[in-house]
Structure formats: structure tokens, C-alpha cells
Amino acid sequence: MTGGAKRPRVRCMGVMVTSNSASPDDHDDDDDLKAADAKDLHRTVREEGEEELRRPAMSLFWSGIAAGIAITVSLVTEAALHAALPETPWRELVVGLGYPVGFLVVILGRMQLFTESTITAMLPLVTRPSGWALARTLRLWGIVLTANLTGTAIAALALASGALGSDAIREAAVSISVGITELSAGRTFVNAIPAGFMIAILAWALPNARDQSVLVIVIFTYVLAIAGFSHSIVGSGEAFLLMFTGHTGVWQTLAGLIAPAVSGNLVGGAGVFALLAHAQVRGEMPQGDDS
Numbered sequence: 001m002t003g004g005a006k007r008p009r010v011r012c013m014g015v016m017v018t019s020n021s022a023s024p025d026d027h028d029d030d031d032d033l034k035a036a037d038a039k040d041l042h043r044t045v046r047e048e049g050e051e052e053l054r055r056p057a058m059s060l061f062w063s064g065i066a067a068g069i070a071i072t073v074s075l076v077t078e079a080a081l082h083a084a085l086p087e088t089p090w091r092e093l094v095v096g097l098g099y100p101v102g103f104l105v106v107i108l109g110r111m112q113l114f115t116e117s118t119i120t121a122m123l124p125l126v127t128r129p130s131g132w133a134l135a136r137t138l139r140l141w142g143i144v145l146t147a148n149l150t151g152t153a154i155a156a157l158a159l160a161s162g163a164l165g166s167d168a169i170r171e172a173a174v175s176i177s178v179g180i181t182e183l184s185a186g187r188t189f190v191n192a193i194p195a196g197f198m199i200a201i202l203a204w205a206l207p208n209a210r211d212q213s214v215l216v217i218v219i220f221t222y223v224l225a226i227a228g229f230s231h232s233i234v235g236s237g238e239a240f241l242l243m244f245t246g247h248t249g250v251w252q253t254l255a256g257l258i259a260p261a262v263s264g265n266l267v268g269g270a271g272v273f274a275l276l277a278h279a280q281v282r283g284e285m286p287q288g289d290d291s
Helices: 024-054 057-071 073-084 091-108 114-119 123-128 130-163 168-184 185-208 210-227 232-244 248-282
Strands: 010-012 015-017
Touching: 010 248, 015 168, 024 114, 024 123, 024 130, 024 185, 024 232, 024 248, 057 073, 057 091, 057 130, 057 232, 073 091, 073 168, 073 185, 073 232, 091 168, 091 210, 114 185, 114 232, 114 248, 130 232, 130 248, 168 232, 168 248, 185 210, 185 248, 232 248
Parallel strands: none
Antiparallel strands: 010 015
């Protein structure tokens, strides 16, 4: 580089791309840009969370009901693929392609999903801790979780009663859902932590990938499906279906299947990823800075 001129930069998907040759000053500039990008993401997700915390309770509830019903499309799509495919070693990999469908409907439809709110609601709390923020965070989680579970219960009852889908799809959905009973409550909790972590990463990454949002959602949620991680809301649809078809009792459904998955998702999303996402920019945020 002559005359102190700096290399041109091209922004690609929110990342500053430069040529391979670099001076020490260029590396400093790149570090500043990365920090700025992280702080911008933090601000975007945090502001979204602050809006959610201020939403009226009934708006949260009805949006959560819609999300609970819509997320069950994942199970229905998986069941349709399962029923249509022969029993082969690769069938589960293809069936897993149905898993992202419900997430696409919910996320692109801007419905309120509990596992997404683990990070969006947590960032305002850890950034500016207060009694108001804590109360509002617990309020948000309580309303959205209750609404999501109500929605999945409604959809599962419709599927179990034959009001939704064919007999073949119902039988396939039950066959898929039985897999969640193979884990103990403790193992379900542990298995739900990476699911909560990954959905929190998804919520964190989406503002930087608007043009590729469909692809990003499909990739993240397909990994959840083929890895068999426990997602509390999709899993609740499976658990309620098993309960309504007589495969499990009420106690096992709520305490053995749903509660451990909810707890694990919270640990992975609000406990692990949200705190890491905040920690990476905390030292660069001026004291009392609300930006």
C-alpha cells in the first residue's frame, strides 16, 4: 500500500471483506468493525426484546396461541413425509426436512415463540437490570409459554381426533412422537440445552441475514431435527398427541416430557447464549449507555 492508502472494503452479508494483504492498522480497523457489528446486533436484538416486554398481555397471548398451532405444522409435515416414504436407512433424514416448516411459518409470520424470546427478553434484563425488567421478562415468558402450549394442545387434539389430517398422517405422527418417551426427564433436560442454545443463535443471527432468512431458519432447525435435540414447543405438540392418543398420562406428559424440555431450552437460550452474547460487547459499552 503506498501513500498510506487503505484497501477498499466490500460489505457482504453484514461482514466486511478485504483482500489478503493487510497492515497492522488494517487489522485494527477490522477488529473495530467486528466489534461494531456485534454491538449493532446486540442493540437490534435488545430493542426487539424491549418492544416485546412492552406489548399488551392479550397481544402476546393471541400471538403465542397462533405460534403454538402453527409450529405443529412441523410435526404434520414430518408425518406426511414419514407416511409417504418406504422404511429405509435414509428416511429419517428426509422426514427431518419437514421440521423447519413450522418454524418458517412462525418466524416469518412474526408470531410469538417462547424459545426465541429466551434471548430477546434476556438482553434488556442483563443490559439494564431492574425490578421492572425482571418482572416484565417473567411476565413475557409466562404468557408466551402458556399460549404456545395451549396452541400445541389444540393442534394435537385436532390431529388425535381425526379433525386434522388423515389416519395415515396421525399414525405416522404418533410413531414419530413416541421417540421423545425414550429419554428420561434428566436426559430430556440435557438434550434441550443445545436446542435452546441454537434457537437463541438463530434469533441473534437473523437481523444480519434478512435476505437469507429462509435458508438460515431451515439450516438451524433441520440440524435440530436430525440431531434429535429437544425443542420444548415442537416437543409439546408431540407430547400432547401421545397423551390424547392414550400413550402417556397427564403427569408424564407435563412433568416428564414438557417441563424438562422447557427448563433445558431456558438454560441453553437465556442462560448460556444470551449471557455470552452480552458478555462479548459488555466491556465496550459505556457505563449507562442505552444505545
